[in-house]
Amino acid sequence: MVVNIDRLFSKRATRFRSSEIRELLKLTQIPGMISFAGGLPNPLAFPVDIIHECIEKIFKENIEQALQYGTTEGLTSLRGVLAERMKKNPHHHINCELHDILITSGAQQALSLAAICFLDPGDTYLTSVPAYLGAVQAFHALEANCESIPMNDEGIDTDSLRRNIGRLNRTGIIPKFIYTVPTFQNPSGETMSLSHRKELLDIASEYDFLIIEDDPYSELIFEGDAIPPIKSFDTKGRVIYISTFSKILAPGLRLGWVVASKEILDKFIQAKQASDLCTNGFSQYIAYEYINGGYLDKHVEQIKKLYKRKRDLMLKSLKEYFPSGVKWTMPKGGMFIWITLPKSIDTRLMFQKALAKKVAYVVGEAFFPEGGNYNSMRLNFSYSEDGLIKEGIKRLAEVIKDELATAYQQDTFPPDGV
Amino acid sequence: MVVNIDRLFSKRATRFRSSEIRELLKLTQIPGMISFAGGLPNPLAFPVDIIHECIEKIFKENIEQALQYGTTEGLTSLRGVLAERMKKNPHHHINCELHDILITSGAQQALSLAAICFLDPGDTYLTSVPAYLGAVQAFHALEANCESIPMNDEGIDTDSLRRNIGRLNRTGIIPKFIYTVPTFQNPSGETMSLSHRKELLDIASEYDFLIIEDDPYSELIFEGDAIPPIKSFDTKGRVIYISTFSKILAPGLRLGWVVASKEILDKFIQAKQASDLCTNGFSQYIAYEYINGGYLDKHVEQIKKLYKRKRDLMLKSLKEYFPSGVKWTMPKGGMFIWITLPKSIDTRLMFQKALAKKVAYVVGEAFFPEGGNYNSMRLNFSYSEDGLIKEGIKRLAEVIKDELATAYQQDTFPPDGV
Numbered sequence: 001m002v003v004n005i006d007r008l009f010s011k012r013a014t015r016f017r018s019s020e021i022r023e024l025l026k027l028t029q030i031p032g033m034i035s036f037a038g039g040l041p042n043p044l045a046f047p048v049d050i051i052h053e054c055i056e057k058i059f060k061e062n063i064e065q066a067l068q069y070g071t072t073e074g075l076t077s078l079r080g081v082l083a084e085r086m087k088k089n090p091h092h093h094i095n096c097e098l099h100d101i102l103i104t105s106g107a108q109q110a111l112s113l114a115a116i117c118f119l120d121p122g123d124t125y126l127t128s129v130p131a132y133l134g135a136v137q138a139f140h141a142l143e144a145n146c147e148s149i150p151m152n153d154e155g156i157d158t159d160s161l162r163r164n165i166g167r168l169n170r171t172g173i174i175p176k177f178i179y180t181v182p183t184f185q186n187p188s189g190e191t192m193s194l195s196h197r198k199e200l201l202d203i204a205s206e207y208d209f210l211i212i213e214d215d216p217y218s219e220l221i222f223e224g225d226a227i228p229p230i231k232s233f234d235t236k237g238r239v240i241y242i243s244t245f246s247k248i249l250a251p252g253l254r255l256g257w258v259v260a261s262k263e264i265l266d267k268f269i270q271a272k273q274a275s276d277l278c279t280n281g282f283s284q285y286i287a288y289e290y291i292n293g294g295y296l297d298k299h300v301e302q303i304k305k306l307y308k309r310k311r312d313l314m315l316k317s318l319k320e321y322f323p324s325g326v327k328w329t330m331p332k333g334g335m336f337i338w339i340t341l342p343k344s345i346d347t348r349l350m351f352q353k354a355l356a357k358k359v360a361y362v363v364g365e366a367f368f369p370e371g372g373n374y375n376s377m378r379l380n381f382s383y384s385e386d387g388l389i390k391e392g393i394k395r396l397a398e399v400i401k402d403e404l405a406t407a408y409q410q411d412t413f414p415p416d417g418v
Numbered sequence: 419m420v421v422n423i424d425r426l427f428s429k430r431a432t433r434f435r436s437s438e439i440r441e442l443l444k445l446t447q448i449p450g451m452i453s454f455a456g457g458l459p460n461p462l463a464f465p466v467d468i469i470h471e472c473i474e475k476i477f478k479e480n481i482e483q484a485l486q487y488g489t490t491e492g493l494t495s496l497r498g499v500l501a502e503r504m505k506k507n508p509h510h511h512i513n514c515e516l517h518d519i520l521i522t523s524g525a526q527q528a529l530s531l532a533a534i535c536f537l538d539p540g541d542t543y544l545t546s547v548p549a550y551l552g553a554v555q556a557f558h559a560l561e562a563n564c565e566s567i568p569m570n571d572e573g574i575d576t577d578s579l580r581r582n583i584g585r586l587n588r589t590g591i592i593p594k595f596i597y598t599v600p601t602f603q604n605p606s607g608e609t610m611s612l613s614h615r616k617e618l619l620d621i622a623s624e625y626d627f628l629i630i631e632d633d634p635y636s637e638l639i640f641e642g643d644a645i646p647p648i649k650s651f652d653t654k655g656r657v658i659y660i661s662t663f664s665k666i667l668a669p670g671l672r673l674g675w676v677v678a679s680k681e682i683l684d685k686f687i688q689a690k691q692a693s694d695l696c697t698n699g700f701s702q703y704i705a706y707e708y709i710n711g712g713y714l715d716k717h718v719e720q721i722k723k724l725y726k727r728k729r730d731l732m733l734k735s736l737k738e739y740f741p742s743g744v745k746w747t748m749p750k751g752g753m754f755i756w757i758t759l760p761k762s763i764d765t766r767l768m769f770q771k772a773l774a775k776k777v778a779y780v781v782g783e784a785f786f787p788e789g790g791n792y793n794s795m796r797l798n799f800s801y802s803e804d805g806l807i808k809e810g811i812k813r814l815a816e817v818i819k820d821e822l823a824t825a826y827q828q829d830t831f832p833p834d835g836v
Contacts, residue, residue: 218624
């Protein structure tokens with residue numbers, strides 16, 4: 001008998017949709033393509049020799065433990081050095097101990113655990129938009145409803161946030177949490193101001209929802225002072241802080257971590273146990289040796305130098321080649337620049353033309369769970385070779401100019417054909 | 419304001435319960451404890467030098483790719499050699515190509531993906547009992563109902579299976595799948611006969627549910643002929659085959675894989691993307707080099723020799739020390755022996771007495787999602803040192819004898835105190 005698979009899939013599985021990031025990452029493989037689409041770290045940023053050294057040390061000292069099953073919470077020694085570092089590091093200033101930390105299989109798993117532990121079907125969560133796709137996908141997988149809060153120059157529009165919560169409350173809906181990337185946000189590159197961080201925590205406290213603070217990029221700061229994470233002001237366990245080794249060590253090692261209250265961490269640990277039992281032990285030992293050997297702080301300086309140069313190159317090329325009427329963010333760190341084109345351009349329709357000229361971006365709409373913002377795009381500056389950044393922006397500028405010219409003709413052509 | 423966390427947790431999270439395996443693994447750490455509780459491979463079974471060689475090769479040839487994000491499906495080269503091996507290997511005989519395979523973060527993730535993709539709250543699944551705890555936990559996390567099917571000498575009681583399905587059908591319930599470990603089962607050590615494998619597939623086809631075939635142990639065969647997996651008879655995509663590198667390479671690398679139909683795999687891939695984006699690239703390259711270099715087949719022979727010796731030692735010690743009236747399985751492979759004690763003994767109550775004598779087991783009840791079977795226990799023979807196996811069984815025999823003596827006194831004591 002043929003399998004009647006549609007009867008067998010869960011309701012949530014029937015709602016799954018393919019991710020645009022996934023399809024876009026495939027494009028980075030086409031020969032000759034200059035891709036600003038993927039959110040990949042540059043391989044030059046991987047501390048290959050240091051990792052090699054760390055591995056030799058593991059083979060001498062801890063290889064059996066590194067290859068065995070470990071506890072779900074994660075390697076005690078790694079959690080210990082992470083706690084120490086977070087207390088001291090100006091990008092963290094989070095006062096925590098090792099038992100406040102859970103090691104996860106990448107930050108994505110932390111987002112997935114949050115979805116599992118907080119979202120029943122039909123529950124509502126808030127996110128600033130544009131929003132990181134992977135988070136939206138994790139929350140969508142658990143059949144939650146998304147309420148989008150626009151961003152402004154200070155990182156989040158708190159007036160709009162209050163209005164939205166008020167409107168939801170009047171219909172009996174209390175959101176479970178707000179998701180935000182306050183520093184060098186993916187995709188916008190923008191950073192939330194200190195006052196807005198504090199105000200966001202106040203609002204969350206007033207209406208009693210949680211804050212999921214996703215912080216993959218704060219260490220990649222090129223200029224200005226570090227702004228402490230929201231978690232550093234949190235005395236009540238209202239903030240779930242998530243970070244990752246993907247941008248300061250290597251994403252292939254799949255290591256992230258969570259700092260949260262004991263009550264929340266206990267549930268996350270139980271959910272993680274059902275999800276994958278424990279995190280890769282070998283990777284955890286590498287990360288431990290990387291921090292404990294004093295390599296991390298030095299190597300992050302190298303990554304910052306590399307990415308700052310690439311950001312400068314991209315900003316310079318944007319200024320040189322992009323036509324007037326196009327706006328972009330000026331990120332002080334991270335990996336992304338957000339482009340806003342004149343309203344006449346639809347980046348979804350322009351995408352195939354860009355591909356034809358062998359340059360790729362992510363259409364802005366992908367970062368808006370409720371759609372819209374068709375005239376925007378995300379550019380990644382960390383991955384491409386220096387020479388290709390200039391060439392890629394030049395190509396993209398030509399595509400945009402062509403598109404503007406066509407749009408202009410269409411707009412000005414007399415409507416009745418005269 | 420204090421966080422009202424109970425309002426915020428999802429319904430499923432409020433149902434989470436701590437796993438007994440988790441608590442038991444902690445016991446293996448107490449000094450002097452002889453633990454037959456954990457399901458750990460022996461560290462002597464880890465091919466440390468081979469892994470070291472494989473890693474050196476990766477550093478020479480593929481280190482940038484190994485450290486970068488990869489596709490959610492998994493490393494193409496690894497999937498390729500896995501498909502080739504499964505076609506040839508007598509423990510598999512599964513006719514599949516690389517696009518039929520998804521690499522997962524351990525077999526546990528595959529179980530979790532099955533739960534996400536098939537189980538809505540209140541859905542029913544079937545499992546043979548005793549059942550692997552990790553699977554039950556993954557299915558329980560998604561609020562599913564479990565229907566237990568007893569095992570018999572042939573591995574599963576198919577008469578009972580038909581009766582149970584019939585009873586469910588009459589109340590309008592059609593189970594989504596049956597979960598089974600047909601070969602050297604965890605916890606019983608038993609193996610399903612060829613005829614029962616075929617009959618199970620017939621029943622699944624007749625009533626149109628899926629089979630989740632979990633196969634972590636079939637390569638660890640000590641004697642007799644390999645029985646092909648149910649997946650090898652499956653021409654309709656009714657069987658989801660799951661296996662792991664945890665027992666043939668190392669669990670710390672967190673690598674498993676799934677063979678399933680394209681429709682099912684597509685959903686699993688989308689669910690995995692939301693769960694952890696992709697599997698550890700470094701581990702995947704190690705596994706690829708391990709298979710491609712021809713190391714795996716040779717090394718499995720070593721593991722089998724090691725574990726067979728330990729099984730023989732445990733069986734011999736059981737025969738030597740355990741009192742009459744105690745029964746045990748005679749597994750032809752794998753890592754576990756199942757013990758059935760006289761009904762007067764409750765292994766839950768006996769557990770603390772065993773700990774006091776510094777010997778640990780898993781209480782049998784833990785493997786019965788609906789409870790019961792209080793007079794049984796699981797013993798692991800793969801982990802402990804040879805000398806400790808004999809000593810541990812001796813200690814356990816003393817605990818059992820004490821318990822029998824006490825039970826005998828209680829039973830024979832005149833009920834009205836005369």
